[in-house]
Amino acid sequence: MEQNENTEPKNKSRLLLIVALFLVLAGINALLFYMNNQKGKQNEQLTAEVKAKDVRLEEQIKQYETLKADFERQSQEVQAMGLANDSLEARIATINSDLLKLRGFRKGSFSLAEQARFRNRATNLEQQLRKKDEEIAQLKADNEVLYTETTTLKERQNKLTDTISTIARTNQELSEKVAVASLLQADNIRINVINGRNKEKDDDDNEFKAKRVEKIKVTFNLARNDVSPKETKQIMMRLVEPDGSALYNLSTGGGTFMIDGSEAFYTAKQDIVYDNTRQPVQFVYAKGAAYKTGLHTVELYEGGVMIGKSTFTLK
Known part of the structure; x- marks a missing residue:
């Protein structure tokens, strides 16, 4: 009878210890689950940020490729009009240099500062592009006027062959005089x-x-x-x-x-x-x-x- 009375408290203590251990393990598991969940969210956020940077990098590269194509088109148009296009060639060279830098960025390394810097440069290039398009349009219009005037002059020239021949001889004489005068x-x-x-x-x-x-x-x-x-x-x-x-x-x-x-x-x-x-x-x-x-x-x-x-x- 006395032995049963001593055993019962021991069993209760053991049960309480087991329950306490269970609660501690449950708490640890809950904490680990929370930490893993937070870490997973952080990883997802970092992955999303990397993807966002990569998307912005690809968009920036496409913008520069488009700018390059537009400036090359302008260069061809200016060259077709017989005009110098050194400034356009310089801009194309600048864009090529920027494209090399953009394509050299490692995955996820396109920082906010770099994004802002290249975005501002692209904005300036777009403004220059629009201004040059306006200049080219004006030049084309001027060329149309000049073409019309030239056609009219050619028609008059056909009626003034003798006069032109005289002018040509005079110019030849002047050229010879200039050649003599230009001798060192x-x-x-x-x-x-x-x-x-x-x-x-x-x-x-x-x-x-x-x-x-x-x-x-x-x-x-x-x-x-x-x-x-x-x-x-x-x-x-x-x-x-x-x-x-x-x-x-x-x-x-x-x-x-x-x-x-x-x-x-x-x-x-x-x-x-x-x-x-x-x-x-x-x-x-x-x-x-x-x-x-x-x-x-x-x-x-x-x-x-x-x-x-x-x-x-x-x-």
Whole structure:
């Protein structure tokens, strides 16, 4: 009887312990379920954000591809009208660069800052595109007017053949006069010599001792000429010895050119960008052998025409 009374409390304690353990396990399972559920929601949210970024990236790429196609279309239209399209080519190059950057983004890495930056650039490009379309439309309209005017002028031209022939002859004469007027001139031609110790010597009488001459230095200025175009000019220098022959050596830059329809040798040449500022030009020539004594002549040419001449004497 007493043993049963002691056993009953023990059984009740054990039951309470089991119930408590069950409740603790249930609580832990509920907590784990909640945490997994929250983590799942976070993963879903992150996945949704990545997908949204990827969608926006694809949309941005398509927008830039469309812009590129439109600018290429504009470039073709401008080129078809015979106009320069350097600015359009520059914009196309910029878009190609941006497309490379956009396609280089890793999955989900298209940040909000990058989205805003490329969106703003695309907006600016679209504004430029619309403005250029308006310019092209105006140019096409102007071309239509010019075409009509040109057609009218051609009809009049057919009735004025004799007058046009006279104008053509006059223009030819003017062109010839302009060609003559545009010829360059070499001013202030000075001739110095350089010895074996690389020391330079000048003489107002242009007389030097032959045995001390290692190099001949010719300097001059290209005279101002408002008619001559500012472009690259090829200047030839002929160093003519006392016997009348021009020094010529391929290894030192010599060659041949045409003078009045005949082939002649030149000693050296330079390509000069003429800028009508009386720019200085210099030739330094080393014969590599003893110089002959006597009167030497320096001739300067541009376009097969002599633009200057000077002499010096070696004793």
